[in-house]
Amino acid sequence: MSGIYIHIPFCKQACYYCDFHFSTSLRKKDDLISCLIKELVLRKNELVNETIETIYFGGGTPSLLSPKEIQLIINTIQQNYSLKNNLEITLEANPDDLTSKFVDKKAQDIFKEYMSVGINRLSIGIQSFFEQDLQMMNRAHNAIEAKNCLTLATKYFENITIDLIYGIPKMSNQRWKENLSIAFDFGIKHISSYALTVEPKTILDKFIRNGKYPSPKEEVAKDHFDILINETQKKGFIHYEISNFGIPRYFSKHNTSYWLGKKYLGIGPSAHSFNKIQRSWNVSNNIKYIKDIQANKLPSEIEKLSxxxxxxxxxxxxxxxxxxxxxxxxxxxxxxxxxxxxxxxxxxxxxxxxxxxxxxxxxxxxxxxxxxxxxxxxxxxxxxxxx
Missing domain, CATH: 1.10.10.10 (Winged helix-like DNA-binding domain superfamily/Winged helix DNA-binding domain)
Structure with missing residues (x-):
C-alpha cells in the first residue's frame, strides 16, 4: 500500500512562523495545476505494483483550488494508478476559504462540492480560536471564521482533523485549555498539535531577533504539551504520534503510512517521495518546476539511503x-x-x-x-x- 501527496504551493498571505514552500501570487496557478497532472502521468511507473490507499492535498493552501480543479487531479490519479476501495482523500483547508470562498455560492455548497469530487477528510488549519493568537501568527482567518467553519464542516464531514499551535508567547495555560475545550465541543475526532517553533529566515525569526516579539519558552511549551496529553486522554483520544491525537478509527491513514515506512509519491514543487531505499524531492521553485515538467523533465534530486x-x-x-x-x-x-x-x-x-x-x-x-x-x-x- 502507498500514498500520494500533492503539494499546492499557494497561500493568500505568509504566516509569520511558516517555512514551507509557497507563493502568494496565483498568477501561475493554471500552469501549475496542469503540471501537477502531467507529473502524475510521468511518474506513474514508480508505483506500478502498488495500490494507493491515501491521497493527501497539502501545502501551501489546497483550499485555494476549486472543487473542479481538485477533481481534475483526482481523475488523473484514478486513470493512472491502482486505487484501494474507500481510500482516504484529505484536503488541507483554511477556515476563511471554507466559509467565504466564492461570493456567488453559499458556504455550505463548498463542502458539498468537495465531497462530490471525492474528498472525505478535512484537515483544517485552525491554529487557535483566539484573535490575539491568530493576529500574532498573521493567519488569514479570524476567530469567528474558525468557529463558523467548524459549525458548517461538522454538518457535512465526519472525518475532520484540526491543527492547533501551543507554546505561543503570552498564551496562558487556561487559554490553551479553552482552545482544546472548544475543539472538543465541536466533536472533533482528531487533533494535530505542534509547539510554535522559530524556523530560520522566517518573519517570526526576524521579529524576534529585532525585539518585536518575545521568543517562545520551552517550559511554556512543555506545560502546554502536558495539558494537551491530559485533556485529550480524558476525551478518549489516543496519543498515537508525538503531535497527533485521534479517537480510535480516526487516525490519519496517510501520515501513519509515513511513520510506518510505507512508500509514498510526492507531486508538486518541494514535494518529497520515498520508496524505502531512496528519497527524492522536487525543486522548491514554482517557475522552474513548471518549466521542467513542461519539457518532460522531472525537477527532482535523489538521495540513496544507506x-x-x-x-x-x-x-x-x-x-x-x-x-x-x-x-x-x-x-x-x-x-x-x-x-x-x-x-x-x-x-x-x-x-x-x-x-x-x-x-x-x-x-x-x-x-x-x-x-x-x-x-x-x-x-x-x-x-x-x-x-
Missing part, C-alpha cells in the same frame, strides 16, 4: 509513535551489532525513565518513549542514531 540512514530514520519515526521501534526488526534488518549498540545506548534512558522496552499486541519487544520521555522523543532518537 543502511545508516535507514536505521536512523526508523529510530526517529518509531520513537514518535505508539508502535515504537521493533527490536526484532532492528536485529533482522540491521544486524546483531547495531541491535546490541541500540540496546546499550538506550539503557541509560531506560534507567532515567525516558524509554522502556515493552511487549506489543503481537508479542514482540518494542522500544518506546515513556510518558516522561515523549516531549524529548526527537532528542532521544538522535542520541540513538548510528553516527
Amino acid at each position: 543502511v545508516k540512514d535507514q536505521f536512523n530514520e526508523y529510530i526517529m519515526t518509531g520513537l514518535r509513535t505508539i508502535w515504537g521501534v521493533s527490536l526484532i526488526k532492528i536485529r533482522e534488518e540491521f544486524g546483531e551489532m547495531n541491535y546490541t549498540q541500540l540496546i546499550n545506548n538506550a539503557q541509560k534512558f531506560i534507567n532515567e525513565g525516558l524509554l522502556n522496552i515493552e511487549i506489543n499486541e503481537a508479542g514482540k519487544k518494542i522500544l518506546k518513549t515513556t510518558e516522561k520521555g515523549k516531549f524529548l522523543s526527537d532528542g532521544l532518537a538522535s542520541d540513538l542514531f548510528i553516527i
Whole structure:
C-alpha cells in the first residue's frame, strides 16, 4: 500500500512562523495545476505494483483550488494508478476559504462540492480560536471564521482533523485549555498539535531577533504539551504520534503510512517521495518546476539511503509513535551489532525513565518513549542514531 501527496504551493498571505514552500501570487496557478497532472502521468511507473490507499492535498493552501480543479487531479490519479476501495482523500483547508470562498455560492455548497469530487477528510488549519493568537501568527482567518467553519464542516464531514499551535508567547495555560475545550465541543475526532517553533529566515525569526516579539519558552511549551496529553486522554483520544491525537478509527491513514515506512509519491514543487531505499524531492521553485515538467523533465534530486540512514530514520519515526521501534526488526534488518549498540545506548534512558522496552499486541519487544520521555522523543532518537 502507498500514498500520494500533492503539494499546492499557494497561500493568500505568509504566516509569520511558516517555512514551507509557497507563493502568494496565483498568477501561475493554471500552469501549475496542469503540471501537477502531467507529473502524475510521468511518474506513474514508480508505483506500478502498488495500490494507493491515501491521497493527501497539502501545502501551501489546497483550499485555494476549486472543487473542479481538485477533481481534475483526482481523475488523473484514478486513470493512472491502482486505487484501494474507500481510500482516504484529505484536503488541507483554511477556515476563511471554507466559509467565504466564492461570493456567488453559499458556504455550505463548498463542502458539498468537495465531497462530490471525492474528498472525505478535512484537515483544517485552525491554529487557535483566539484573535490575539491568530493576529500574532498573521493567519488569514479570524476567530469567528474558525468557529463558523467548524459549525458548517461538522454538518457535512465526519472525518475532520484540526491543527492547533501551543507554546505561543503570552498564551496562558487556561487559554490553551479553552482552545482544546472548544475543539472538543465541536466533536472533533482528531487533533494535530505542534509547539510554535522559530524556523530560520522566517518573519517570526526576524521579529524576534529585532525585539518585536518575545521568543517562545520551552517550559511554556512543555506545560502546554502536558495539558494537551491530559485533556485529550480524558476525551478518549489516543496519543498515537508525538503531535497527533485521534479517537480510535480516526487516525490519519496517510501520515501513519509515513511513520510506518510505507512508500509514498510526492507531486508538486518541494514535494518529497520515498520508496524505502531512496528519497527524492522536487525543486522548491514554482517557475522552474513548471518549466521542467513542461519539457518532460522531472525537477527532482535523489538521495540513496544507506543502511545508516535507514536505521536512523526508523529510530526517529518509531520513537514518535505508539508502535515504537521493533527490536526484532532492528536485529533482522540491521544486524546483531547495531541491535546490541541500540540496546546499550538506550539503557541509560531506560534507567532515567525516558524509554522502556515493552511487549506489543503481537508479542514482540518494542522500544518506546515513556510518558516522561515523549516531549524529548526527537532528542532521544538522535542520541540513538548510528553516527
